[in-house]
Amino acid sequence: MIGNSSQSKILKHTARSDAEKARICAANNADLYQAVFRAHGLPDQRTSAFWSSDAIAPPYYSNMTTLDRNATEEQLVEIGRLTDRLGGRPGLKDGFSRLDLVNKGFRLLFSASWIWAEPHRISAPAPQDWVRIRDGAALQRWEHSWKQSGSPTDAKVFTLALLFDPDIHIYGRCAGGGFDAGCIVNRSPEAVGISNIFSLAGTPQVFRDAVSLATVAFSPELPLVGYDRDEALDAMTKLGFKPVGQLRIWLSDEDGL
Template sequence: MHQSFPSNSPHDTPRSDAERARICAANNADLYQAVFRAHALPDRRTGAFWSSDGIAPPYYSSMTTLDPDATEEQLAEIDRLTESLGRRPGLKDGFSRLDLTDKGFQLLFSASWIWAEPPSRPTPASAAWIRISDAAALHRWEQSWKESGSPTDATVFPPALLSDPDLHVYGRVAGDGFDGGCIVNRSPDVVGISNVFSQMGTLPAFQDAVSLAATAFATGLPLVGYDSGDALEEMTKLGFRSVGELRIWLPEERE
């Protein structure tokens, strides 16, 4: 059963897609900030960007952009980070405004910011889903996440993350571990959905992730995230639509 989304919402009626994309980027930066601070890594945030001089955890960038029109400030921060880190940073261009192909970067992938109004009648997630609340369960959850397509030997989600009141980690219990999971994080205007994984069918996992995000903080806020490919197709089936484009850049391999 799909969520029931209203066509209009008091939260959303005055907003353009450009404004929604900014809100999506800000929510994603809130997630980055939470993860980096859980690792005790420094971070810096302005109206133009979020960045960190720490070594980014796997699958995270050292910088994300927050304003489509602040490209000069963003390029200056890329130069500063390059000097600070001793190499070019991985970065998320939240509005596909930076052309870095001749600046020592390679494009990893493009994706879409996605947005849905809060469902008027959220479909309950299956009873197998629980909120992760202790370090041992988080470790098992992360192992399942890695086995589902995000391999790394490093710890990406440290236990300190569980103390953040604006972030919930959910897992679908299977035996002594988990066969699905997601993270949801709350910002002033929206609730974000990320890190959805499943070792079974993908659509039920996305459906349940949306249900959990819609009810996690009892806010009635719009739901957001970013996806590409099959994941974008699945979220579109669940009532989300693209409101902007983003790009992920990495240093060229020769570095």
């Protein structure tokens, strides 16, 4: 039975508008970006309007994520500054689908949905055969599998420093001395995020396992959040997540990715 304190917290989360939930999703995602960049020793800056970095981003990461749907003028100024600073057009995550950057030399890579699950609405035991990655050798094997699943790059994306961040948990499912599935869970003040879900076998069970791990990793009073599209979005909605807003990923129109 859920106590009065827990009930009041659930009601508080439920009463939030989709726009507020999208803001919390974007903030949680920016926290993960910040952790990854700092684990690489890369500089970053953050305001109420955006998170950004002047450094060359690790593969599959943007140089900027927006944090306020109404601060478009400030965000456009930062996009111009980053473009000048980096000598080209940086990758950008428009967290609220508010920026039209076609005329500024960008092309839309894809759109996706922020997703949200209320606390206590998803209940599942910790899955078997999954472990938290705790050392460099295991992280190397985990990243090798992650790249095989559809994120090919020769660069090192996840560094050892991430394992010492108390707000980041990296999980893998053990298989033959390595890992055949994985995910990352990150904690923010207002939510727990799930990202980088992969399965070499392509089984939908991996989504349920990732949600179970996120449920037990940090405070059960916090909502679970993330962003997905296509089949992954369908899988997460079947598990109890609801779309709460749209985001867009922009790349330079000159970028061949």
